[in-house]
Amino acid sequence: MLLLAHLGITFAAARGLEKAVVYRGFRKAPELIDYRLVLVGSMLPDIIDKPLGSLIFRESIGTGRIYCHTLLFFLLLLGLGMLFWYKLKRPGFLTLAGGSFAHYVLDGMWMLPSTFFWPAYGWGFPQENAEAWLEHWLKSLLTDPGVYVPEITGGLILIFFGMKNILRVIDRNKLS
Numbered sequence: 001m002l003l004l005a006h007l008g009i010t011f012a013a014a015r016g017l018e019k020a021v022v023y024r025g026f027r028k029a030p031e032l033i034d035y036r037l038v039l040v041g042s043m044l045p046d047i048i049d050k051p052l053g054s055l056i057f058r059e060s061i062g063t064g065r066i067y068c069h070t071l072l073f074f075l076l077l078l079g080l081g082m083l084f085w086y087k088l089k090r091p092g093f094l095t096l097a098g099g100s101f102a103h104y105v106l107d108g109m110w111m112l113p114s115t116f117f118w119p120a121y122g123w124g125f126p127q128e129n130a131e132a133w134l135e136h137w138l139k140s141l142l143t144d145p146g147v148y149v150p151e152i153t154g155g156l157i158l159i160f161f162g163m164k165n166i167l168r169v170i171d172r173n174k175l176s
Helices: 003-023 035-056 071-088 092-107 130-143 145-175
Strands: none
Touching: 003 035, 003 092, 003 145, 035 092, 071 092, 130 145
């Protein structure tokens, strides 16, 4: 998955979850979900791992799916989230954990068990050819429906919610 799919689909899933929770009677859900953190969480594994694995450790690792694409990283975020929630009633880390979990689902990390369940399968990560990443990325974006359909879907979702917010601001300004 690429940027638009991660952002748009995760945002829509969080909005859907919020609506379902409110429908079930928990009225404070909209106050608890910071959508900026949902969006950051949806990209957090790539924000950290892509530069680390593809640039800094390019020769030894050569892949952008390392430490933050693991179940261990998710459990760390979840643990911090639970700690901050129970001690301070601050849901920020839980929101980041939720966004990161959506990232794993969209990346299909269960199909890469040596990465997802690291270090259970050993301390190393599968190596990739870091030289051809741009060519592979462009080819996938243009020819693989598993890549371009979610990208288009995510982009349309972002446009929809963006327009909805713009129209809400315009209406609010007309009333005042």
